Amino acid sequence: MLTDILIMTGSLTLGIAIGRFTGLVIPSDLITLILMLLVFLVGIDIGREEGILSKIKMNIRHILIQSLLTIVGTLTFAFILSFFLPYSPKELIGAAAGFGWYSLSGVMISQLYSPLLGTISFISNVFRELISIIFIPILSKINQRAAISLAGATSMDVLLSLISKSTSKKNTLIAFGQGVVLSLIVPIMISIIFL
Amino acid sequence: MIILLMIILAFSIGMLFGLKKRLNFLTRFKILPILTCILLFSMGTEIGTSEEIFSNLTGIGFHAFLIALFATAGSFIATFIYTRLFSKTEEDERVD
Numbered sequence: 001m002l003t004d005i006l007i008m009t010g011s012l013t014l015g016i017a018i019g020r021f022t023g024l025v026i027p028s029d030l031i032t033l034i035l036m037l038l039v040f041l042v043g044i045d046i047g048r049e050e051g052i053l054s055k056i057k058m059n060i061r062h063i064l065i066q067s068l069l070t071i072v073g074t075l076t077f078a079f080i081l082s083f084f085l086p087y088s089p090k091e092l093i094g095a096a097a098g099f100g101w102y103s104l105s106g107v108m109i110s111q112l113y114s115p116l117l118g119t120i121s122f123i124s125n126v127f128r129e130l131i132s133i134i135f136i137p138i139l140s141k142i143n144q145r146a147a148i149s150l151a152g153a154t155s156m157d158v159l160l161s162l163i164s165k166s167t168s169k170k171n172t173l174i175a176f177g178q179g180v181v182l183s184l185i186v187p188i189m190i191s192i193i194f195l
Numbered sequence: 196m197i198i199l200l201m202i203i204l205a206f207s208i209g210m211l212f213g214l215k216k217r218l219n220f221l222t223r224f225k226i227l228p229i230l231t232c233i234l235l236f237s238m239g240t241e242i243g244t245s246e247e248i249f250s251n252l253t254g255i256g257f258h259a260f261l262i263a264l265f266a267t268a269g270s271f272i273a274t275f276i277y278t279r280l281f282s283k284t285e286e287d288e289r290v291d
Contacts (some may be wrong), residue, residue, distance in 0.1 A: 015239015016249075022207070023244055026237040033199070033290050034237075038230045039202050040209040047213020067284040068239045069274040077241060077269025078262060085258055096266045097258075106238050112198070115241045119248050122238060127263030139271065145278050149270035184206060192198040 004158070007053035007128075008103075028111055035107060039187060046180050057176050060172070063177030069153070070149040070178060071185070074099060087117075094193040099152030099182045100128040105190060112194040129154055133162065140166040148175040153182035 018024050046052065056063060078096035082089040094113065098121050100107025106122025132150040136159065140147035144167040151159040156179020164172040212218045242248050248255065 004257055005254055007228075008232060008235050011235040012239040012242075015236035015241075016243040017239075018236075019240030019243025020249065024240050025244055026240055031234070031237050034230055034233055036205045038224040038227070038234065040205040040222065041227050041230070043206040043209020043211075044221060045209075045227065047210040048216060048219050049213075053214070065277070070270045070275050073269035073271070073273025074266040075269075077265040080269075081261060081265045085261065088259075092262060095262055099266075103234050103238075107234050110241055112240065113247050116248050116255075118238070119242055120255055120262070123256055123259035124262035125265070127260050128266055131263055131267050135267070143275050143278055144270075146271045146275040149274040150267045151268070152266075165240075183263070187206075188199060189201040191202065195199075 004153060005126075015159070027178055031107060031111060035104065035111075038104065042183060044082065055173060056180065059174055060175060062174050063181060066145060066149065066174050066178045067181040067185070070152060070182065073149065074152070087120075090193060091117055094190060095124055097186065097189045097193060098122075098125040098128075100132065100150070100154040101124050101186050102126045103131065103185065104186060108187065108190045109194065112191065129151060129158065132159055136162055137166045144168065144171045145174070151175065151179070153179055153186050155179040156183060 049055075074096050074161050078092045079089050080086060082092045085092065087095075091113075094109060095105075095115050096118060098109075102125035104123050105125050108118075109121045110118025128150075132152075132154065136150055138145045139150065140163075148155055148163055148167065148171060151163065154174040155163055159174070161180070163175045167175065242252075
């Protein structure tokens with residue numbers, strides 16, 4: 001998990017350095033194409049999970065409620081934050097709508113809205129993942145479902161093993177479902193917000 | 196709008212392939228992490244070439260941290276309140 005974060009931070013830093021010194025800009029059509037490929041592969045990744053449909057079906061009510069609560073909580077607090085920061089509610093809600101999926105949210109918002117907000121969204125979703133790594137084990141002792149909601153879309157992959165260590169089997173499954181639902185919703189929500 | 200449709204389409208087709216256990220080999224070659232790195236790299240070049248972003252990185256970082264803090268706090272509080280109000284049995288799932 002930490003190696004992943006290091007490699008990804010490394011790619012980003014390398015990009016910043018090369019952009020800074022050579023002025024290289026990647027064509028946006030190419031980025032869109034890579035984004036589509038990414039979403040396509042995530043789709044395969046979810047679909048190939050053994051017995052995924054029946055697993056989700058069994059707990060569908062819990063999964064949908066859990067996802068809804070995560071969305072409502074995140075977006076409401078992002079809206080509240082807009083009273084204190086120099087950004088519009090739309091910008092903050094959009095930035096928070098990555099739900100931890102920083103690669104997708106950052107790039108999408110850069111493409112659809114502005115590179116500045118894309119960067120903010122990217123960094124804030126990296127922070128969301130880090131906060132989750134630190135606090136899920138602690139908060140799950142108070143309330144497992146509430147702890148899982150921290151992870152947002154990453155509860156399906158990056159944070160799933162951590163969640164399975166800190167919560168019950170049933171809640172781990174709900175966490176996985178939350179990740180699936182949010183991974184589908186993130187790109188849709190961001191493209192609607194910045195339409 | 197087009198991008199939205201394309202995303203839904205890409206995701207659905209991908210999931211369909213996954214369910215049919217086709218193209219599984221694609222996930223074996225770590226294409227996903229490589230794509231993610233390419234995206235992050237391109238994101239980096241955008242940050243590097245933009246004076247507006249580059250010269251304000253610390254301020255931007257602080258704001259981003261606040262967004263993450265509020266987002267996670269909001270999620271926790273919303274779910275916490277709901278489980279306390281509506282689901283007594285789910286609390287029994289606690290392992291401690």
